[in-house]
Amino acid sequence: MLNFVTKPQLGRHIYKTNTILNTILQINRLTKRYGALTAVDNLSFTIEKGNVYGILGPNGSGKSTTLGMVLNVVNKTSGDFQWFNGNETTHDALKKVGAIIERPNFYPYMTAMQNLNLVCKIKNVKNAKIEEKLEIVGLLDRKNSKFSTFSLGMKQRLAIASALLNDPEILILDEPTNGLDPQGIHQIREIIRKIAAMGTTILLASHLLDEVEKVCSHVIIIRKGVMLYSGSVDEMNASHGYVEMQAKDDQVLLAALKNHPWFEKVSIDEETGLTKAMLTQPIEAEELNAMLFEKGIVLSHLVKRKESLEQQFLELTKQNA
Amino acid sequence: MLRLLNIEFHKLRYSKSTKILTLIYFILPLFIALLASIDFNFIGFNIHVADQGIFNFPYIWHFNSFIISYLKLFLAIVIVSMMSNEYSNRTLKQNLIDGMSKKEFILSKFYTVLAFSAASTVFVFLLSMILGLSFSDYTEFSIIFSELEFLLAYFIKLVGFFSFCMFLGILVKRSAFALGFLFVWWIIEKIVHVVVRFKITHTDSGADSVMQFFPLEATYNLIKQPVTRLNFIQSAANQLQTDISTDYAVHWYSVLIVLVWTTIFVWGSYALLKKRDL
Numbered sequence: 131m132l133n134f135v136t137k138p139q140l141g142r143h144i145y146k147t148n149t150i151l152n153t154i155l156q157i158n159r160l161t162k163r164y165g166a167l168t169a170v171d172n173l174s175f176t177i178e179k180g181n182v183y184g185i186l187g188p189n190g191s192g193k194s195t196t197l198g199m200v201l202n203v204v205n206k207t208s209g210d211f212q213w214f215n216g217n218e219t220t221h222d223a224l225k226k227v228g229a230i231i232e233r234p235n236f237y238p239y240m241t242a243m244q245n246l247n248l249v250c251k252i253k254n255v256k257n258a259k260i261e262e263k264l265e266i267v268g269l270l271d272r273k274n275s276k277f278s279t280f281s282l283g284m285k286q287r288l289a290i291a292s293a294l295l296n297d298p299e300i301l302i303l304d305e306p307t308n309g310l311d312p313q314g315i316h317q318i319r320e321i322i323r324k325i326a327a328m329g330t331t332i333l334l335a336s337h338l339l340d341e342v343e344k345v346c347s348h349v350i351i352i353r354k355g356v357m358l359y360s361g362s363v364d365e366m367n368a369s370h371g372y373v374e375m376q377a378k379d380d381q382v383l384l385a386a387l388k389n390h391p392w393f394e395k396v397s398i399d400e401e402t403g404l405t406k407a408m409l410t411q412p413i414e415a416e417e418l419n420a421m422l423f424e425k426g427i428v429l430s431h432l433v434k435r436k437e438s439l440e441q442q443f444l445e446l447t448k449q450n451a
Numbered sequence: 452m453l454r455l456l457n458i459e460f461h462k463l464r465y466s467k468s469t470k471i472l473t474l475i476y477f478i479l480p481l482f483i484a485l486l487a488s489i490d491f492n493f494i495g496f497n498i499h500v501a502d503q504g505i506f507n508f509p510y511i512w513h514f515n516s517f518i519i520s521y522l523k524l525f526l527a528i529v530i531v532s533m534m535s536n537e538y539s540n541r542t543l544k545q546n547l548i549d550g551m552s553k554k555e556f557i558l559s560k561f562y563t564v565l566a567f568s569a570a571s572t573v574f575v576f577l578l579s580m581i582l583g584l585s586f587s588d589y590t591e592f593s594i595i596f597s598e599l600e601f602l603l604a605y606f607i608k609l610v611g612f613f614s615f616c617m618f619l620g621i622l623v624k625r626s627a628f629a630l631g632f633l634f635v636w637w638i639i640e641k642i643v644h645v646v647v648r649f650k651i652t653h654t655d656s657g658a659d660s661v662m663q664f665f666p667l668e669a670t671y672n673l674i675k676q677p678v679t680r681l682n683f684i685q686s687a688a689n690q691l692q693t694d695i696s697t698d699y700a701v702h703w704y705s706v707l708i709v710l711v712w713t714t715i716f717v718w719g720s721y722a723l724l725k726k727r728d729l
Contacts, residue, residue, distance in 0.1 A: 203729040225550035235545040
């Protein structure tokens, strides 16, 4: 950290806190409008070094547009963003970023090697690491094959290798497993996990919740261009869970639960016929059973569950519909 | 600048179609030169094209730069597809993400246009030099190196024309459509020419002075046709008592018009790219 501070740049304000030195990307009220449609609406968040971020949202929620704007391919309507505290121009900053958006884009008539050599020239880095990165994604034996002969999974892996060539400060992946078969999805996730383990900051956009849940430490949820949640995955999962119950007389059970401070959002699930209640505090199943038994309600079914991220996500996006 | 040229050259050198078209572009003139320098036995007449004075210094500068400039169409295909392929392969997006600025992208293409034009000009220079030294009636140093402004005009002509192709490639995004558009534009200029000639100015010279401001006509105007300058054509014209004298010189204002168009096309390409969401 100190070597950053000991080299102050002339004429530039030196920030006093360390956290700012660790900021990779700062987005401030970024907005994109396509005519009447607002694709991204006043989005603000910050990416700190060393974390794995997930941008979560259904298809068409503005994930790719947001990434497109910070990656210099989509023009913003208003707001601003800063790479590495704004010390360099966006295109110079992008040389320190590795990014794949939507589909792998390479020159079809060039081989894997030739394509990666070109990327090295654009990024202004030595091409010594090409083989090493091809090894990471398992494409070393196909390095002299033309890109047009690759399967989608291989193309996507080549794209990851290409994004890693400059040992990026941050790796940005937009729907990296989109359109892949289960084996391909598994391979890509393994690679991402490997890279995350090496300490690289990752920003992963996806509409697949388990993908984000499995890999990310932080999550940003957007829907229709509006940010719904931003924070750690753990905090998002912090609810006490819910219980599913069944008794002879559902109405009596319902009334008993509704007037009790342990529960909220009590309802009867139409599909299963089970009575569902969210817990407001950590209650064990035994305590709950005993409490209801005292009230003369005998349960024929009792299950305590923790909500998955998927349910949380659906909950969040439903509330704001 | 070298970095950008290097990047663009890397993109071009592995493309088969680019290689073939470029080879054709440079080999065809060699064939023409070869054909022109051998004897033809044409229905009993011995025609030796080289003896008609087309390879005389300094006329050869004019003649070769005019004839070979027609082959620029082959390179036009290369230029158009090097622009529009970046769209269809979506590699333009990847280039920008990898840290190229939009300005650098356009510059790398424009530098390539300059490089192609320069290579072609050097090629015309060497070819004319060899043909001239072999067949010219005059080989005095001062005569050889006179009228070299035709080579400069040739260079400007190619740069202007290729910049137009580059702009069309970006504008239309599909190589076939861009080349089609080029052809349509050529027809439009011809139609406008006819309209201006017969409806507005009513004179040839008046129409020419209007048409010189259109991009294709402007590039064409840089090097006027050299045929009527040939001795045997002129003597034939004299015998027929017709006046075919044309102003063959390369004029500064023609050069200026093409340079202005080049600037518009390069800047226009940049403006288009900057405005667009990819």
